[in-house]
Amino acid sequence: MIATEANFASDLLDELFPICRSITGNGVRQTLNILSRTMNLNIHEIPSGKHVYDWVIPKEWNINDAYIADHSGKRVIDFRENNLHVMSYSTPVNARMSFDELRPHLQTLPEIPDAIPYRTSYFKEDWAFCLSQKQLDGLDKNQFYDVVIDSEIKNGHLTLGDSLLEGTSGKEYLISTYCCHPSMANDNLSGPIVSTLLYKKLKERGHYHSYRFVVLPETIGAITYLSENETEMQKLQGGFVVTTCGGPGGYGHKETFQGNHELDRAVRLIFRDANTDLISYPFVPDGSDERQYSSPGFRIPVTTISKDKYYEYPYYHTSLDNKAFVTGENLALTAEYYMKAIAVLEKNRVYRSLNPKCEPQLGKRNLYPSTGGGQKQIAAGAVNSDINNQVDIICWMMFLADGKHDLIDMAERSGYPFEDISHLADRLVEEGLLELIE
Ligand code: ZN
Secondary structure, X not given: OHHHHHHHHHHHHHHHOOOOOOOOOHHHHHHHHHHHHHHOOEEEEEEOOOEEOOEEOOOEEEEEEEEEEOOOOOEEEEOXXXXXXXXXXXXXXXXXXEHHHHHHHEEOOOOOOOOOEOOEOOOOOOOOEEOOHHHHHHOOOOOEEEEEEEEEEEOOEEXXXXXXXXXXXXXXXXXXXXXXXXXXXXXXXXXXXXXXXXXXXXXXXXXXXXXXXXXXXXXXXXXXXXXXXXXXXXXXXXXXXXXXXXXOOOEEEEOOOOOOXXXXXXXXXXXXXXXXXXXXXXXXXXXXXXXXXXXXOOOOOEEEEEXXXXXXXXXXXXXXXXXXXXOHHHHHHHHHHHHHHHHHHHHOOEEEEOOOOOOOOOHHHOOOOOOHHHHHHHHOOOOOOOHHHHHHHHHHHHHHOEEEEEXXXXXXXXXXXXXXXXXXXXXXXXXXXXXEOO
């Protein structure tokens, strides 16, 4: 299973990696079309100049080619070798200039001399080339250079995609990711790839809740989407922003603004149950699109499971965040953790005890392992814990079943796996000891 998904993820990474994306333009369209093969996205085009809350959709940017050539005509910096070489939204240029004239338009990252930095200038007209410090050091400072950026900024559209997987529970969750970065793997292709895996798995495995998948340019895309779908978005229970989740580092959990929402508790629980370390990142109004979704007008609780979270790894926003940094295996593993968290949301319920006054007598219901026969029946209820633990789990569940504690609480308080709690809940309902109240 994981191997097939790892191959799928790694093929998708190979296909998406070379595309030059920005917040608008053909790179976004091409990316959405590729994702659409699996996710069945509805593609929406929103025109430049349209007001979306306090913002305006910018003009559309596209680029064909760009280079800096020396006097012999040799390209010393070439967009075709790496699309990070041009600052996103660079205005067109076609000029011969001295190194000193060119220098203010060259950006490097001296701390990592081999890396090309990723730079953007969406809302201020400007142009720049980004190159490694080593490339800059190698340029002849006494030469003239031919500098060409064959780009176009004109009225067009902002493109985004969405797809709704409808369930029957009446509850809807958001799975949002962005697709506006050029050739970088962890930030940001890991997000769209893991989202695609989630879509595929939910379709294959079935689901109780509805899941709204959105793939859009970060910030301006999320603002646009909220503005275009205000009523629908206000109905969401919560969601995930899927970003930076395929690196070699540890798993992280950016908490919702509430910090202890069902989503946070689900994420913590599945990592506890998997005995896997999880770095907690309390909510800050900085980061990705949770800033928009959780703003006062919406207050949608949104969380993120990351693996090498943005800001936290040295290759962040550089050319070294590449296909050597992100593997199909890590993408498939992260998708499986997201699915585990989703499985908790799918199965979490609140029950009330039908025997609230003192303990129920488990023995007469064959729930107490006094004989071999009794043990077998209990064993049918749980998958991970042994017989004696199952009695302990039942005691915890009956103790907490006051209509206020959900199954996540029961797993947290008892220390037992959520999966066993959930299985035993069905058994206790059959025995007439619990009643579902939600
Ligand atoms: Zn980024």
